[in-house]
Amino acid sequence: MFYTFAFCCLCCCCLVGVFAGTDAVKSVSVMEGDSVSLNSGLTEIQEDEEILWTFGSNKTLIAKTDGVNNIIPDDIDGRFRDRLELDKKTGFLTIMNITTEHAGDYKVKISRSRSSSIYRFTVTVYAPLPVISSNSSNCSSPSGSSVSKCVLLCSVVNVSDATLSWYKGHSVLSNISVSDLSVSLSLPLEIECLDDSYSCVVASSFTNWTTHLNTELCQTCPDCVFCCHVSEAVTRLVVSALVGVAAACIVVYDITSRKQERT
Incomplete structure (x- = not known):
């Protein structure tokens, strides 16, 4: 036993x-x-x-x-x-x-x-970083328009429970999220003013990755007049106009004052 x-x-x-x-x-x-x-x-x-x-x-x-x-x-x-x-x-x-x-x-x-x-x-x-690419034509200019538009695409592969976002500075422009185990994400962005303040960010439970836009990816159209600095150009025009109006007012006031003195 x-x-x-x-x-x-x-x-x-x-x-x-x-x-x-x-x-x-x-x-x-x-x-x-x-x-x-x-x-x-x-x-x-x-x-x-x-x-x-x-x-x-x-x-x-x-x-x-x-x-x-x-x-x-x-x-x-x-x-x-x-x-x-x-x-x-x-x-x-x-x-x-x-x-x-x-x-x-x-x-x-x-x-x-x-x-x-x-x-x-x-x-x-x-994947270590999101990848930013541009379309084959780099930019598109609507008929009769003086502003060129660049179409960009941010992509990342094999992510889970993540959010893909476009930023301009610290402001979120657009985003897309996924909760699957392993997928690829892509997020397009169409912009008129091309500068280096744009970035694409992947945020997940693992960590965050950021890729900044390389402005060489998207060139402005040859027939574009204002292109990427439209807002800056408009600001300068407004300021110049205000200065001109102020100068004209001073001249008119000066002439009026002299007439009154003579009278």
């Missing part, structure tokens, strides 16, 4: 060891172009341990080590070629110069003689 009880206890311990860490899922967020290290949970690989890293729902093997030899399959998925580093001591996996193609689910399995542990990671890759 004692031996049966001891055997059952041993089996239970083994089962616990086999499934250790199966429920551990860690979310990792990283900027595109950076490197990220996935932790195997070990400080040092023991002699009877083997580390296996897999990617995606198909559990594609991307790297393995026994603490002595590191193996990265020759037929590894092309997106990982020349991007992986495996630490022989700890089994940590580093993905270098990461892109949105590397986003997804990773799994590390630590196999031992009598047990194994599994840890899972969900890696999200964020």
Whole structure:
């Protein structure tokens, strides 16, 4: 009876060891172009341990080590070629110069003689900055109009729970939001006065990114007279007109005063 009880206890311990860490899922967020290290949970690989890293729902093997030899399959998925580093001591996996193609689910399995542990990671890759582009014609001038209009487009890829906004200085001109897990966002803007005070901002739970408008993206039309400084030109004209009126009033007043003195 004692031996049966001891055997059952041993089996239970083994089962616990086999499934250790199966429920551990860690979310990792990283900027595109950076490197990220996935932790195997070990400080040092023991002699009877083997580390296996897999990617995606198909559990594609991307790297393995026994603490002595590191193996990265020759037929590894092309997106990982020349991007992986495996630490022989700890089994940590580093993905270098990461892109949105590397986003997804990773799994590390630590196999031992009598047990194994599994840890899972969900890696999200964020684009570093929104991109501002212009349409192919750069600007459009309505028939008979002296003001040119530039059409700009701000885009960002692979964002979640984020808001994309156009700013002029500190004022919001327009925005669009998304709550999906991973989508691309685009927001157009048509402007008449082109200057460097415009910017596009992506705000998410992760952080904020800002791209300022490069005025060289959108050139004014050749037949545009006032173009980007319409408001400035109008202001100058108004001021000049006011000065002229004031000068005329002074002259008239002076002539009237002289006539009154003669009388």
